[in-house]
Amino acid sequence: MKILVTGARGFIGENLIAELRNRHYNDILECYRNTDATLLEEYCREADFVFHLAGVNRPQNESEFEEGNLGFTSILLNALEKYDNDCPVMFASSTQATLDNAYGKSKRAAEDLIFAHAKSSNSKALIYRFPNVFGKWCKPNYNSAIATFCYNIARDLPITVNDPSVKMNLVYIDDVVEELIRGLDDHHNVVDNFCEVPTMHTTTLGEIVELIESYKKSREERSIPNMHEALSKKLYSTYLSYLPEDRFSYDLKMNVDQRGSFTEFIKTMDRGQVSINVSKPGITKGNHWHHTKNEKFLVVSGQGVIRFRKVGSEEVIEYFVSGERMEVVDIPTGYTHNIENLGDTDMVTVMWANELFNPERPDTYYLEV
Template sequence: MRVAITGGHGFLGWHTACRLRALHGVDAVRLGRAELDDPQALGDLLSDVDAVLHVAGVNRAGTDDEVERGNVALAETLAAALAAAGRPVGVVFANSVQAELDNPYGRGKARAAEILSGAVGATGGSFADILLPNLYGEHGRPGYNSFVATFAHEVAAGRTPHLSGDREIALLHAQDAAAALISAIGTDTRTVVGAESIGIGEVLALFQEFHDLYVPAAEVPDISTPMRRNLFNTYRAAAFPEMWPVSPQVHADNRGDLFETVRAHGGTGMAFMSTTHPGQKRGEHYHLHKVERFFVVKGEAEVQLRRLLHDDVVTFRLSGDTPSFVDMPTLWVHNIRNVGETELITMFWSDQLLDQANPDQFPEAIAQEALA
């Protein structure tokens, strides 16, 4: 299956592309602003795709009219490209629940749905109109994607964001939104995706709770519910990589050294050890939700991480001479390699017991050729 994502380099587009790769083995064609500026060129790009996930949108602009018109213009460009392609293509529109409201953003999204529905109908394709609530998740842009992204970055930086008002708001994690979009491929439907309500002030309080526990000693907070886990992963993404590695306090006596590797407030978890011969490597995978820690107990190790669908690699050097650890962010490919001359002893911890049927572990190499 060939899938194209408009706005494929943005927040929801990236999450959706990651999910397609992880669960469906599909590397999406990710379309950005440059491709959306030329309907004819866009039509050429869509000539061999089976489905288009229209995620691109305008959330913020200088004026309300620019917000409304911007979303309409994106739909018009895609509609023209579908007509130029001259063949049935299924379209899934990442709409907003605000499309049912009379505001500039809502009017723009509602009109975009009408334009796309007409264009798809003219070519014989399927059209799914998926109305999404407020989204949050890893690597949202502060000041743009949501108040959650703003709060996460501010708290991770040690600042206290201003809370101008408090109310209940429905939130949906970006991976759940991506799941709804992907499952709608090939269908004709209009669906309002449900979400969990939470107070804006409660979100801020949770981030502050996470920060107070996580920064001093990387203590894992209560992540016993999906909302807590997803917000914690959002906070961890905002804190990465600046806070790593962490070296805990070492208690030494004539018997040897004692140090704490993981302390968790809630939920289940598992810890295990490994030995790795010189030059050998472990990992080369990523997770969608799992919270995982690598703790080097003895030997010399290099930990590499690369954000999925990105090129830059973050590298940490850890040594058993100064026991230290790094937590693996979700949706980051990671590995650990023995770069010393003696055996490497590593302790691993994750917040969930291994489920062989659903391990939340997807193989991929750090090396750049893995992106080809």
């Protein structure tokens, strides 16, 4: 299948082409702003499906709306008709097509052209009136508030929010791409003659800013935001894609002594925390128990033994562990426990606790195993 993508270097186009290639659609005809007219005609002759994503939304003057949205659509359809190509045409329109502004009018006129083409050529028109689309690779400080917020906040640059109560309808780029690719198999989602991305999120501008600022803060606090809501998960992924390339990493506080080190890695409000424990050869750590706090130990390097003794009992239980065998050991409440490095190299243990450490209520009681 030969797939023509106009606007191939734009936000949606770049993401769509990347995923098409992931799914082994390798015959992609990419049309850019400066693609030669002769080459475009050749593409229109060969195409089995057209993703028409090219458009103008931030011109220097309003006349460019008609030229970029309506004019180019007309050129595209004329080329298809010249070669009697009745392949399906998908068009990236906008919810603003219902509004009486220059951009909306140009999009609505392009829609009408595509519907007329589909009727005359007995082909399919897949027209999407997209709301705000967000995700990786969207150009900041252009036409996406989310891209701008993510880019600026990640760089400690100021942002402007005129009215935080403004409601926003959002679709995530991966959901958009998934829906568009379904159209290749005629499985697109149609509602009242137009197509829609099934998953849409509604929130306010202020809530978006609060979330993005919390993502920045989470790196400073070494925590992970709550990902329970789908929007938060998608927005967090979007934010990380705008990090400056020299700020992908961040330092952790290592608590170091003669026994080794202990470093908190990830903290969450509702799923506890993960820490990395390094023990020197011959060192034993622990010898304490908990009422409610529970933990999981995973030795990823070195070898050792985890010992348990139920409080009030004399019986000692041993679990021998090694980085050569990935084995999680649960630390039940009511058992005093320790971990000893039996090897001649550092032993590295990943430790998860079901709650954040609270120095005022540590729920940790010293008792030799």
